[in-house]
Amino acid sequence: MILRQLIVMVCLLIVSSSTFAYRCTIDMRKIDEAMAKKPAITQSQEIEVRKLRTEGEALHKKGKHKESIEALHKALEILDVQ
Template sequence: MNIKPALAVALLAAASSAWAFHCPADMKKIDEALSKNPQLTAEQMTQVKTWRAEGETLHKAGKHQESVDTLAKAMKALGM
């Protein structure tokens, strides 16, 4: 019995699960930063809110890596 393919599948499943829990934490951090009225231009604020919403949509669709990447853009714009 070759255990390597089974191990690879198990590791991928665990990694996917970890990303799934990462998204809500990032969304919470973004929401907290936005509640403090950061010094952003109107255009920057719109972009951050758009990335935040897109990140949540991607998370709900099960696209966790894309969600984390999108939320990271919002966090970077907020100086996090």
């Protein structure tokens, strides 16, 4: 019984980790698409969005998907993208 629960927990961890990884790439694409449309934001906001986008991608590559999503969502908030 304990072994079965352990196996289920490991499987859930693997699935949730890959879900976070997938979410990062979707958010990065949303930021790139929004920036390509030349949004009506200030220069300082644009700099912040680019910084957060770069930071989010670096965290994603390091496997820190929760932190990556947080950075990317801050950028999306500035861009007012859902």
